[in-house]
Amino acid sequence: MPATDNSSTHDFWDGLAEFGPAQSSAALEYALATLARLAGAQQAYWMGTVRLSHGADILDGWRPAVIRYLHPREALETNFQAHCRLIEQGRIDPSIVANMRGAGRYRTNLHHELVEPEWYESDFHRVYFVPYGLRDTLYMAMPLGEDIECWFGLQRIGPQQPFFSQADKKSLDHAGRSLKWFHRRLALHYGLRITTKPLAPTERRVLEHLLGGDTETGIGTALGLTTATVHTYATRIYRKFNVQGRNGLTALWLGR
Structure with missing residues (x-):
């Protein structure tokens, strides 16, 4: 998959800046669709996370609060809620722990680099990944403060899809690093700065x-x-x- 060139990234930034404060939903749809195209991904999502307490568990109190998909399906929302319940039960997958180790700084991670080869034989992979065809995810995490982080997740779907490469990671890292202002707007839109639950x-x-x-x-x-x-x-x-x-x-x- 070819890496994203600078002109494509700049076009993305310019296009996103055209959306006004009252167009957060449309801007998010544009961002997800463009990032998915640039990454060669079939699915994308934006997720807001909050830290409810410090030192309470292996995730240091971090919890997912809201998620929005480029191509929403009821099954995906059900899967997300199932993940949330597992976290509350203390059944936290190693890939999630690895993703949160860098909390507090901007970072990009590739799912296949966060897990050991035997992870693909685990019940977690079989139940929560295989039915949705999830091959690999490129994560882009942006801290907005001590207790809020926002994420883009870009997903390749289907067993024939290649894993994301280091070139993909480098290109998307460049594209996402300048989007703190946009994540801040989305956090406001979904109420993440005012409550542990998103706005209705x-x-x-x-x-x-x-x-x-x-x-x-x-x-x-x-x-x-x-x-x-x-x-x-x-x-x-x-x-x-x-x-x-x-x-x-x-x-x-x-x-x-």
């Missing part, structure tokens, strides 16, 4: 309209809600982000 779907939809400048009446018309209900959602959103109204919310998104 309706809260996110109201949030995007608020950032887009729509009136509460207009938001209600667009979403099929009463103006009073929209106002309740808006007040809840302002409180969660600890801002005074829409101007404070917009300023937060723009990093002012």
